[in-house]
Amino acid sequence: MTDLAIAAHGLRKSYGDKTVLDGVDLAVPEGTIFSLLGPNGAGKTTAVKILSTLVPPGPGSGPIRVGGHDLAGEPQAVRAAIGVTGQFSAVDGLITGEENMLLMADLRHLSRREGRRVTGELLERFDLAEAAKKPASTYSGGMKRRLDIAMTLVGDPRIIFLDEPTTGLDPRSRHTMWQIIRELVSDGVTVFLTTQYLEEADELADRIAVLHDGRIAAHGTAEELKRIVPGGHVRLRFTDPAAYQSAASALREASRDEESLTLQLPSGGSQRELRSLLDWLDAAGVEADQLTVHTPDLDDVFFALTGGAGVPAQPTKPNQPKEAAG
Numbered sequence: 577m578t579d580l581a582i583a584a585h586g587l588r589k590s591y592g593d594k595t596v597l598d599g600v601d602l603a604v605p606e607g608t609i610f611s612l613l614g615p616n617g618a619g620k621t622t623a624v625k626i627l628s629t630l631v632p633p634g635p636g637s638g639p640i641r642v643g644g645h646d647l648a649g650e651p652q653a654v655r656a657a658i659g660v661t662g663q664f665s666a667v668d669g670l671i672t673g674e675e676n677m678l679l680m681a682d683l684r685h686l687s688r689r690e691g692r693r694v695t696g697e698l699l700e701r702f703d704l705a706e707a708a709k710k711p712a713s714t715y716s717g718g719m720k721r722r723l724d725i726a727m728t729l730v731g732d733p734r735i736i737f738l739d740e741p742t743t744g745l746d747p748r749s750r751h752t753m754w755q756i757i758r759e760l761v762s763d764g765v766t767v768f769l770t771t772q773y774l775e776e777a778d779e780l781a782d783r784i785a786v787l788h789d790g791r792i793a794a795h796g797t798a799e800e801l802k803r804i805v806p807g808g809h810v811r812l813r814f815t816d817p818a819a820y821q822s823a824a825s826a827l828r829e830a831s832r833d834e835e836s837l838t839l840q841l842p843s844g845g846s847q848r849e850l851r852s853l854l855d856w857l858d859a860a861g862v863e864a865d866q867l868t869v870h871t872p873d874l875d876d877v878f879f880a881l882t883g884g885a886g887v888p889a890q891p892t893k894p895n896q897p898k899e900a901a902g
Protein backbone atom coordinates (compact mmCIF):
# COMPACT_ATOMS: atom_id res chain seq x y z
CA MET A 577 0.00 0.00 0.00
CA THR A 578 2.97 2.24 0.51
CA ASP A 579 6.21 3.18 -1.12
CA LEU A 580 7.88 3.69 2.22
CA ALA A 581 10.96 1.52 2.73
CA ILE A 582 10.98 2.30 6.44
CA ALA A 583 8.09 3.47 8.57
CA ALA A 584 8.24 3.71 12.34
CA HIS A 585 5.83 5.36 14.74
CA GLY A 586 6.63 6.36 18.28
CA LEU A 587 9.90 4.49 18.47
CA ARG A 588 10.96 4.16 22.10
CA LYS A 589 13.93 2.69 23.87
CA SER A 590 15.40 3.06 27.33
CA TYR A 591 18.41 1.50 28.99
CA GLY A 592 17.72 1.37 32.71
CA ASP A 593 16.31 4.77 33.58
CA LYS A 594 18.03 6.42 30.62
CA THR A 595 15.57 7.22 27.84
CA VAL A 596 17.42 7.03 24.53
CA LEU A 597 14.52 7.25 22.06
CA ASP A 598 11.41 8.99 23.26
CA GLY A 599 8.79 8.61 20.55
CA VAL A 600 10.58 8.90 17.22
CA ASP A 601 8.61 8.82 13.96
CA LEU A 602 10.46 7.89 10.79
CA ALA A 603 9.24 7.65 7.20
CA VAL A 604 11.76 6.86 4.48
CA PRO A 605 10.51 6.62 0.88
CA GLU A 606 11.99 3.86 -1.27
CA GLY A 607 15.05 4.73 -3.32
CA THR A 608 16.03 7.76 -1.23
CA ILE A 609 18.79 8.64 1.20
CA PHE A 610 17.55 9.45 4.66
CA SER A 611 19.94 10.86 7.21
CA LEU A 612 19.50 10.65 10.94
CA LEU A 613 21.71 13.41 12.23
CA GLY A 614 22.79 13.77 15.82
CA PRO A 615 25.76 14.22 18.10
CA ASN A 616 27.57 11.40 19.89
CA GLY A 617 25.22 9.45 22.12
CA ALA A 618 22.05 10.89 20.59
CA GLY A 619 20.65 7.41 19.92
CA LYS A 620 21.39 6.99 16.22
CA THR A 621 22.96 3.55 16.58
CA THR A 622 20.12 2.47 18.84
CA ALA A 623 17.62 3.44 16.12
CA VAL A 624 19.60 1.48 13.52
CA LYS A 625 19.82 -1.56 15.80
CA ILE A 626 16.07 -1.55 16.37
CA LEU A 627 15.18 -1.06 12.70
CA SER A 628 17.57 -3.85 11.69
CA THR A 629 16.12 -6.27 14.30
CA LEU A 630 19.31 -6.39 16.38
CA VAL A 631 17.63 -5.09 19.53
CA PRO A 632 13.93 -5.03 20.34
CA PRO A 633 12.09 -1.71 20.49
CA GLY A 634 11.10 -0.52 23.95
CA PRO A 635 7.61 -0.98 25.41
CA GLY A 636 5.08 1.50 24.06
CA SER A 637 6.71 1.73 20.63
CA GLY A 638 4.30 1.91 17.73
CA PRO A 639 4.34 -0.31 14.65
CA ILE A 640 7.53 -0.54 12.59
CA ARG A 641 7.65 -1.65 8.97
CA VAL A 642 10.87 -2.23 7.06
CA GLY A 643 10.88 -3.31 3.43
CA GLY A 644 7.12 -3.76 3.61
CA HIS A 645 7.37 -6.24 6.49
CA ASP A 646 6.22 -5.86 10.05
CA LEU A 647 9.35 -5.87 12.20
CA ALA A 648 7.76 -7.68 15.14
CA GLY A 649 5.86 -10.24 13.08
CA GLU A 650 8.31 -10.99 10.27
CA PRO A 651 11.85 -10.30 11.49
CA GLN A 652 13.34 -12.87 9.09
CA ALA A 653 11.77 -11.16 6.10
CA VAL A 654 13.09 -7.82 7.34
CA ARG A 655 16.59 -9.29 7.71
CA ALA A 656 16.46 -10.66 4.18
CA ALA A 657 15.60 -7.22 2.81
CA ILE A 658 18.31 -5.23 4.56
CA GLY A 659 22.05 -4.83 4.86
CA VAL A 660 23.73 -3.18 7.83
CA THR A 661 27.16 -1.61 8.04
CA GLY A 662 27.97 -0.64 11.58
CA GLN A 663 30.46 1.73 13.08
CA PHE A 664 32.35 -1.32 14.18
CA SER A 665 33.11 -3.09 11.02
CA ALA A 666 32.12 -6.70 10.42
CA VAL A 667 35.39 -7.16 8.56
CA ASP A 668 37.58 -9.95 9.97
CA GLY A 669 41.18 -8.76 9.76
CA LEU A 670 42.71 -12.22 9.96
CA ILE A 671 41.32 -13.40 6.64
CA THR A 672 41.58 -11.86 3.20
CA GLY A 673 39.10 -9.46 1.67
CA GLU A 674 37.96 -12.18 -0.67
CA GLU A 675 37.49 -14.66 2.18
CA ASN A 676 35.43 -12.09 4.08
CA MET A 677 33.20 -11.74 1.05
CA LEU A 678 32.85 -15.49 0.53
CA LEU A 679 31.97 -15.91 4.20
CA MET A 680 29.23 -13.35 3.79
CA ALA A 681 27.98 -15.14 0.67
CA ASP A 682 27.77 -18.33 2.76
CA LEU A 683 25.82 -16.54 5.46
CA ARG A 684 23.46 -15.23 2.80
CA HIS A 685 23.01 -18.85 1.55
CA LEU A 686 24.34 -18.19 -1.93
CA SER A 687 25.61 -21.20 -3.86
CA ARG A 688 29.41 -21.49 -4.07
CA ARG A 689 29.38 -20.50 -7.69
CA GLU A 690 27.07 -17.53 -7.15
CA GLY A 691 29.13 -16.51 -4.10
CA ARG A 692 32.31 -16.44 -6.20
CA ARG A 693 30.62 -14.48 -8.97
CA VAL A 694 29.19 -11.85 -6.60
CA THR A 695 32.46 -11.62 -4.67
CA GLY A 696 34.48 -11.00 -7.84
CA GLU A 697 32.01 -8.44 -9.09
CA LEU A 698 31.81 -6.47 -5.83
CA LEU A 699 35.55 -6.51 -5.17
CA GLU A 700 36.04 -5.12 -8.65
CA ARG A 701 33.34 -2.50 -8.19
CA PHE A 702 34.82 -1.27 -4.93
CA ASP A 703 38.34 -1.16 -6.25
CA LEU A 704 39.50 -4.00 -4.02
CA ALA A 705 40.31 -6.65 -6.64
CA GLU A 706 44.04 -6.07 -6.38
CA ALA A 707 44.04 -6.40 -2.59
CA ALA A 708 41.58 -9.31 -2.60
CA LYS A 709 44.13 -11.92 -1.54
CA LYS A 710 45.68 -9.85 1.22
CA PRO A 711 44.60 -10.06 4.87
CA ALA A 712 42.02 -7.36 5.62
CA SER A 713 44.15 -6.21 8.58
CA THR A 714 46.60 -4.76 6.03
CA TYR A 715 43.87 -2.58 4.43
CA SER A 716 43.65 1.18 4.97
CA GLY A 717 40.64 2.62 6.83
CA GLY A 718 38.97 3.55 3.55
CA MET A 719 39.55 0.08 2.08
CA LYS A 720 38.07 -1.57 5.17
CA ARG A 721 34.95 0.58 4.90
CA ARG A 722 34.65 -0.26 1.21
CA LEU A 723 35.01 -3.95 1.99
CA ASP A 724 32.41 -3.58 4.72
CA ILE A 725 29.91 -2.04 2.27
CA ALA A 726 30.75 -4.66 -0.36
CA MET A 727 30.00 -7.36 2.24
CA THR A 728 26.72 -5.63 3.03
CA LEU A 729 25.74 -5.77 -0.63
CA VAL A 730 26.11 -9.55 -0.92
CA GLY A 731 22.55 -10.82 -1.18
CA ASP A 732 21.40 -7.67 -2.94
CA PRO A 733 19.57 -5.91 -0.07
CA ARG A 734 17.08 -3.23 -1.09
CA ILE A 735 17.57 -1.23 2.10
CA ILE A 736 20.95 -0.44 3.57
CA PHE A 737 21.70 0.97 6.99
CA LEU A 738 24.98 2.83 7.11
CA ASP A 739 25.88 3.78 10.66
CA GLU A 740 28.38 6.63 10.53
CA PRO A 741 30.07 5.25 7.41
CA THR A 742 32.69 7.98 7.14
CA THR A 743 33.63 8.61 10.76
CA GLY A 744 37.40 8.67 11.00
CA LEU A 745 38.03 8.63 7.25
CA ASP A 746 40.28 11.14 5.54
CA PRO A 747 38.64 13.61 3.13
CA ARG A 748 39.51 11.63 0.00
CA SER A 749 38.12 8.34 1.36
CA ARG A 750 35.08 10.21 2.59
CA HIS A 751 34.38 11.53 -0.91
CA THR A 752 34.86 8.04 -2.37
CA MET A 753 32.32 6.76 0.16
CA TRP A 754 29.87 9.50 -0.77
CA GLN A 755 30.20 8.51 -4.40
CA ILE A 756 29.53 4.87 -3.50
CA ILE A 757 26.44 5.86 -1.54
CA ARG A 758 25.11 7.94 -4.44
CA GLU A 759 25.64 5.02 -6.80
CA LEU A 760 23.74 2.70 -4.49
CA VAL A 761 20.75 4.98 -4.59
CA SER A 762 20.91 5.35 -8.35
CA ASP A 763 20.52 1.55 -8.43
CA GLY A 764 17.25 1.96 -6.51
CA VAL A 765 18.55 1.03 -3.05
CA THR A 766 17.19 2.92 -0.03
CA VAL A 767 19.88 4.23 2.30
CA PHE A 768 19.37 4.97 5.98
CA LEU A 769 22.45 6.90 6.96
CA THR A 770 23.43 8.06 10.39
CA THR A 771 25.99 10.78 10.70
CA GLN A 772 27.26 13.42 13.04
CA TYR A 773 28.59 15.44 10.11
CA LEU A 774 26.30 18.18 8.94
CA GLU A 775 28.19 18.48 5.70
CA GLU A 776 27.62 14.80 4.96
CA ALA A 777 23.87 15.00 5.50
CA ASP A 778 23.80 18.13 3.36
CA GLU A 779 25.74 16.43 0.55
CA LEU A 780 23.84 13.19 0.44
CA ALA A 781 20.46 13.12 2.07
CA ASP A 782 17.11 13.64 0.39
CA ARG A 783 15.65 14.10 3.82
CA ILE A 784 17.25 14.73 7.18
CA ALA A 785 15.97 14.26 10.71
CA VAL A 786 17.81 15.89 13.58
CA LEU A 787 17.82 13.69 16.68
CA HIS A 788 18.05 15.56 19.94
CA ASP A 789 17.14 14.46 23.46
CA GLY A 790 15.53 11.28 22.16
CA ARG A 791 13.21 13.11 19.80
CA ILE A 792 13.24 14.39 16.25
CA ALA A 793 13.91 18.10 16.75
CA ALA A 794 13.30 18.88 13.07
CA HIS A 795 13.07 17.11 9.76
CA GLY A 796 12.95 18.02 6.10
CA THR A 797 15.26 18.55 3.17
CA ALA A 798 18.53 20.35 3.86
CA GLU A 799 17.04 23.44 2.23
CA GLU A 800 13.88 23.27 4.36
CA LEU A 801 15.94 22.92 7.51
CA LYS A 802 18.11 25.86 6.56
CA ARG A 803 15.02 28.00 6.24
CA ILE A 804 14.23 27.35 9.91
CA VAL A 805 17.02 29.63 11.03
CA PRO A 806 17.30 33.30 10.22
CA GLY A 807 20.62 34.81 9.28
CA GLY A 808 20.61 34.88 5.48
CA HIS A 809 21.91 38.09 4.06
CA VAL A 810 23.31 39.80 0.99
CA ARG A 811 26.49 41.80 1.26
CA LEU A 812 27.32 44.63 -1.14
CA ARG A 813 30.87 45.88 -1.26
CA PHE A 814 31.93 49.13 -2.91
CA THR A 815 35.27 50.64 -3.80
CA ASP A 816 33.88 54.07 -4.67
CA PRO A 817 32.89 55.92 -1.44
CA ALA A 818 30.36 58.02 -3.36
CA ALA A 819 28.59 54.91 -4.69
CA TYR A 820 28.64 53.45 -1.17
CA GLN A 821 27.10 56.62 0.27
CA SER A 822 24.31 56.82 -2.27
CA ALA A 823 23.46 53.14 -1.81
CA ALA A 824 23.59 53.47 1.98
CA SER A 825 21.26 56.44 2.05
CA ALA A 826 18.74 54.64 -0.15
CA LEU A 827 18.93 51.17 1.43
CA ARG A 828 17.89 52.22 4.89
CA GLU A 829 17.43 48.71 6.27
CA ALA A 830 21.01 47.79 5.43
CA SER A 831 23.57 47.62 8.21
CA ARG A 832 26.67 49.62 7.33
CA ASP A 833 30.36 49.16 7.61
CA GLU A 834 31.90 52.47 6.69
CA GLU A 835 35.44 51.20 6.92
CA SER A 836 35.09 48.40 4.41
CA LEU A 837 32.41 50.26 2.38
CA THR A 838 30.08 47.32 2.86
CA LEU A 839 26.32 47.13 3.23
CA GLN A 840 24.55 44.08 4.56
CA LEU A 841 20.87 43.40 3.91
CA PRO A 842 18.76 40.64 5.43
CA SER A 843 17.70 38.25 2.65
CA GLY A 844 16.58 34.68 2.24
CA GLY A 845 18.73 34.57 -0.90
CA SER A 846 15.82 33.67 -3.19
CA GLN A 847 16.06 34.49 -6.87
CA ARG A 848 13.15 36.90 -6.53
CA GLU A 849 14.78 38.85 -3.70
CA LEU A 850 18.10 39.03 -5.51
CA ARG A 851 16.47 40.15 -8.74
CA SER A 852 14.62 42.98 -7.04
CA LEU A 853 17.82 44.11 -5.34
CA LEU A 854 19.74 44.04 -8.63
CA ASP A 855 16.90 45.88 -10.39
CA TRP A 856 16.97 48.50 -7.69
CA LEU A 857 20.74 48.96 -7.99
CA ASP A 858 20.41 49.30 -11.78
CA ALA A 859 17.57 51.79 -11.51
CA ALA A 860 19.51 53.86 -8.98
CA GLY A 861 22.60 53.73 -11.21
CA VAL A 862 24.58 52.27 -8.33
CA GLU A 863 27.20 49.65 -9.02
CA ALA A 864 28.45 47.42 -6.26
CA ASP A 865 31.86 45.92 -6.88
CA GLN A 866 30.98 42.70 -5.18
CA LEU A 867 27.73 41.06 -4.19
CA THR A 868 27.79 37.97 -2.01
CA VAL A 869 24.92 35.90 -0.71
CA HIS A 870 25.15 34.14 2.61
CA THR A 871 22.53 31.47 3.31
CA PRO A 872 22.40 29.67 6.65
CA ASP A 873 23.93 26.22 6.53
CA LEU A 874 23.19 23.09 8.51
CA ASP A 875 25.60 24.17 11.23
CA ASP A 876 23.34 27.12 11.98
CA VAL A 877 20.30 24.83 12.01
CA PHE A 878 21.93 22.22 14.18
CA PHE A 879 23.10 24.65 16.80
CA ALA A 880 19.79 26.50 16.78
CA LEU A 881 17.92 23.23 17.37
CA THR A 882 20.20 21.66 19.91
CA GLY A 883 21.03 24.84 21.77
CA GLY A 884 24.69 24.37 21.01
CA ALA A 885 24.77 20.94 22.69
CA GLY A 886 26.66 18.22 20.97
CA VAL A 887 29.42 19.82 19.03
CA PRO A 888 30.27 17.55 16.11
CA ALA A 889 33.44 15.59 16.75
CA GLN A 890 35.13 17.07 13.72
CA PRO A 891 34.87 20.66 12.64
CA THR A 892 32.57 21.09 9.70
CA LYS A 893 33.09 23.41 6.79
CA PRO A 894 32.78 27.06 7.76
CA ASN A 895 30.07 29.10 6.06
CA GLN A 896 31.19 29.85 2.58
CA PRO A 897 29.51 32.89 1.13
CA LYS A 898 28.42 32.14 -2.40
CA GLU A 899 29.69 34.57 -4.98
CA ALA A 900 26.75 35.86 -6.95
CA ALA A 901 28.51 38.47 -9.02
CA GLY A 902 31.98 39.90 -9.31
Ligand SMILES: Nc1ncnc2c1ncn2[C@@H]1O[C@H](COP(=O)(O)OP(=O)(O)OP(=O)(O)O)[C@@H](O)[C@H]1O
Nearest residue numbers: 591596614615616617618619620621622623663772
Ligand atom coordinates in the same frame (compact mmCIF):
# COMPACT_ATOMS: atom_id res chain seq x y z
N1 LIG B 1 23.35 -1.68 25.56
C1 LIG B 1 23.30 -0.50 26.17
N2 LIG B 1 23.20 -0.43 27.51
C2 LIG B 1 23.15 0.74 28.15
N3 LIG B 1 23.19 1.94 27.55
C3 LIG B 1 23.30 1.96 26.21
C4 LIG B 1 23.36 0.74 25.45
N4 LIG B 1 23.46 1.06 24.15
C5 LIG B 1 23.46 2.43 24.08
N5 LIG B 1 23.36 2.96 25.31
C6 LIG B 1 23.31 4.40 25.62
O1 LIG B 1 22.33 5.00 24.81
C7 LIG B 1 22.74 6.28 24.36
C8 LIG B 1 22.65 6.34 22.83
O2 LIG B 1 23.63 5.49 22.27
P1 LIG B 1 23.79 5.31 20.71
O3 LIG B 1 24.96 4.40 20.51
O4 LIG B 1 22.51 4.92 20.12
O5 LIG B 1 24.16 6.78 20.29
P2 LIG B 1 24.69 7.33 18.90
O6 LIG B 1 23.84 8.48 18.54
O7 LIG B 1 24.80 6.24 17.92
O8 LIG B 1 26.10 7.88 19.28
P3 LIG B 1 27.55 7.53 18.73
O9 LIG B 1 27.79 8.49 17.62
O10 LIG B 1 28.42 7.81 19.92
O11 LIG B 1 27.53 6.11 18.33
C9 LIG B 1 24.14 6.49 24.89
O12 LIG B 1 24.05 7.29 26.04
C10 LIG B 1 24.61 5.11 25.24
O13 LIG B 1 25.51 5.13 26.32
